[in-house]
Amino acid sequence: MSEVKLNLKKMSRQKSPNNSSSRTNEFNGFRTLYLINLKRLVRNKAVIAMAIISLLVTLTMTSIVSSTMNSPDGASSIGLIIVSVQFICEIFFFIVFMIILSSELIKKQLLEGIQNIEIRSGMSYKKSFLLRWYVFMTFTMALALANSLLKIALSTNIVFQFNSLSLVIISTCIFFFFIGFVWTPVVFLITIICSIAWSIMLNVFITMLLVFSGMISSMGTLFEYQKTENNTLVARTNLKLEIGNSFYKTVKDDQTSEIKALFIDEDDEGNSILQKQLNNNLIVAGMEGNLKSTSIYFDYSFRNPYYNAALWGGAFNIKGNPKDGAQSNEYNPIIDTSIYYLLNDLFETVEKGMKSDNNKPPLSLPGYMGGFMDEYGSDSKFHDISPLLNWLAKQEQTKKYKTLLKWVDGFYSKYKFIIPSNKNLRTEEPFIFISDFRNSNYLLQEDQNKEIYKVYKRYPEMLIINNIITESWISSMVSKAELTYRGNSWNSTFKDPKEAYENYQEWTNGSILKNNLNIFQHFSTIHSQLFGSNTIKDMLFKDSLFGYTGITTGYKNLIDLASVDAREMENNSPLKPIFESVKLEKNNGFLVPIAFLIYLLIGTGSMYLIYLLWSRKSKI
Numbered sequence: 001m002s003e004v005k006l007n008l009k010k011m012s013r014q015k016s017p018n019n020s021s022s023r024t025n026e027f028n029g030f031r032t033l034y035l036i037n038l039k040r041l042v043r044n045k046a047v048i049a050m051a052i053i054s055l056l057v058t059l060t061m062t063s064i065v066s067s068t069m070n071s072p073d074g075a076s077s078i079g080l081i082i083v084s085v086q087f088i089c090e091i092f093f094f095i096v097f098m099i100i101l102s103s104e105l106i107k108k109q110l111l112e113g114i115q116n117i118e119i120r121s122g123m124s125y126k127k128s129f130l131l132r133w134y135v136f137m138t139f140t141m142a143l144a145l146a147n148s149l150l151k152i153a154l155s156t157n158i159v160f161q162f163n164s165l166s167l168v169i170i171s172t173c174i175f176f177f178f179i180g181f182v183w184t185p186v187v188f189l190i191t192i193i194c195s196i197a198w199s200i201m202l203n204v205f206i207t208m209l210l211v212f213s214g215m216i217s218s219m220g221t222l223f224e225y226q227k228t229e230n231n232t233l234v235a236r237t238n239l240k241l242e243i244g245n246s247f248y249k250t251v252k253d254d255q256t257s258e259i260k261a262l263f264i265d266e267d268d269e270g271n272s273i274l275q276k277q278l279n280n281n282l283i284v285a286g287m288e289g290n291l292k293s294t295s296i297y298f299d300y301s302f303r304n305p306y307y308n309a310a311l312w313g314g315a316f317n318i319k320g321n322p323k324d325g326a327q328s329n330e331y332n333p334i335i336d337t338s339i340y341y342l343l344n345d346l347f348e349t350v351e352k353g354m355k356s357d358n359n360k361p362p363l364s365l366p367g368y369m370g371g372f373m374d375e376y377g378s379d380s381k382f383h384d385i386s387p388l389l390n391w392l393a394k395q396e397q398t399k400k401y402k403t404l405l406k407w408v409d410g411f412y413s414k415y416k417f418i419i420p421s422n423k424n425l426r427t428e429e430p431f432i433f434i435s436d437f438r439n440s441n442y443l444l445q446e447d448q449n450k451e452i453y454k455v456y457k458r459y460p461e462m463l464i465i466n467n468i469i470t471e472s473w474i475s476s477m478v479s480k481a482e483l484t485y486r487g488n489s490w491n492s493t494f495k496d497p498k499e500a501y502e503n504y505q506e507w508t509n510g511s512i513l514k515n516n517l518n519i520f521q522h523f524s525t526i527h528s529q530l531f532g533s534n535t536i537k538d539m540l541f542k543d544s545l546f547g548y549t550g551i552t553t554g555y556k557n558l559i560d561l562a563s564v565d566a567r568e569m570e571n572n573s574p575l576k577p578i579f580e581s582v583k584l585e586k587n588n589g590f591l592v593p594i595a596f597l598i599y600l601l602i603g604t605g606s607m608y609l610i611y612l613l614w615s616r617k618s619k620i
């Protein structure tokens with residue numbers, strides 16, 4: 001208020017006293033009417049009752065959501081379905097509050113002649129309209145703020161985990177402010193052109209169409225099971241490609257010899273170094289060495305538990321002893337490979353620190369096998385791997401891996417909640433990560449592994465770090481299209497990778513186009529998917545019956561992957577980084593933040609048209 005008075009004093013030096021006095025009176029009059037309207041609505045029983053109902057609905061729905069979204073499995077199976085139901089209930093009662101406000105501020109005052117009195121007393125139509133809009137937005141945004149704070153207070157266990165689910169909760173909070181602004185022109189329009197009774201009924205009807213539109217649009221997926229399953233197949237492929245590509249781009253220019261060796265797999269004779277090493281290790285164990293280099297991509301026909309633990313369970317240095325405890329047959333599945341040397345540096349540094357007296361690695365959750373390590377994604381407590389990664393980045397032996405360790409930290413923060421609930425070893429669907437920690441933990445307790453088990457038991461996050469590096473490296477070196485899909489028969493099969501990727505591309509383009517054109521689903525999508533990576537959200541909402549969006553992002557040139565598919569490689573062909581020859585082009589798809597901004601602009605422009613209509617009605 002002091003700033004306003006200061007401005008008025010400055011103006012009085014430049015303009016006549018009469019002019020200054022007139023402007024001051026206008027301002028004071030506008031302020032007085034604003035406060036009068038505020039007080040009148042604060043005492044209005046219908047307005048207060050509807051605000052309380054809105055808050056109670058938010059309280060109830062948020063309590064249910066926060067109790068079902070603690071774990072990855074709970075979130076994917078029921079939590080995100082409840083979020084869609086939350087959109088229906090919370091936004092319906094919030095908009096009903098807006099409808100009652102508009103009836104009180106616009107219709108009743110127009111019928112009672114209050115606006116005409118304002119105009120006769122010298123207030124312009126523009127200021128009269130702005131007065132009502134200011135009052136309306138004050139109450140609407142105040143209720144939006146109250147609802148948002150209530151949501152955050154009841155969901156602190158989710159919001160402050162700073163993962164993909166916390167972004168969903170924050171998105172639902174922002175949506176109150178968004179809908180309060182964007183839906184105002186619709187509410188005002190109907191209130192102005194209809195009688196009080198008809199305006200309320202029509203507004204409520206249109207509101208019901210809005211809140212149920214997303215559900216109705218998604219319900220069609222119930223009758224298109226083949227399409228949803230195939231969309232999930234592509235979404236899994238997209239996420240796996242995103243991880244592999246990110247890993248390769250991050251470390252490909254790293255000059256550390258151990259990291260450079262990860263991407264060099266050709267010996268002097270043009271054969272695969274990795275294939276030779278893997279098979280030599282099998283021969284040591286008394287088994288037939290017939291693995292290809294591409295066998296590091298999970299092979300369903302190769303059922304060696306020690307190889308599984310080393311490549312897909314984080315226990316790279318596990319020892320196998322398959323022949324009745326005979327020491328001569330003790331072997332390590334991936335010893336002497338490039339990935340082994342790198343991970344062994346990290347392991348030895350932690351082991352040395354654990355045995356030291358003054359430089360021990362920081363502890364997180366010793367002996368705990370839940371969170372990211374949980375088999376079914378049903379555990380809500382996650383290891384904190386950042387302290388150990390930061391410690392490793394400062395040690396003399398491992399500081400050379402600083403770039404890689406930083407990437408692992410970012411990976412874990414971004415994907416730790418989505419991967420546990422999407423582990424899949426079924427042959428008819430591609431996997432993102434295997435992360436079979438249960439098998440590793442069991443085998444590590446055998447006698448030949450008791451020394452390394454001491455380290456992994458005290459620092460289980462080492463298994464997580466090893467697993468992230470190993471499977472991300474595999475994803476950057478081997479690509480394999482899933483040939484089985486949902487077709488006319490339960491398990492149809494593509495004839496080759498090229499046909500598979502052609503269909504992946506067709507499904508991707510079709511789903512993205514549908515998401516862009518399907519305006520009936522835009523608001524429900526903005527409600528819960530405003531923030532975060534589209535690739536993650538496609539996986540997060542893949543089972544949401546009321547908020548299903550299919551594929552919202554992808555790549556334009558998936559067909560290029562057919563040329564580097566594992567099936568096209570000869571038996572002893574060396575591995576090469578797939579993203580060295582294949583440059584994936586991102587298809588941005590349906591961008592929720594862009595849709596958010598477009599609707600805000602539409603809402604802003606629409607308010608001017610509503611003002612023109614209101615001023616015309618007021619003159620009649």
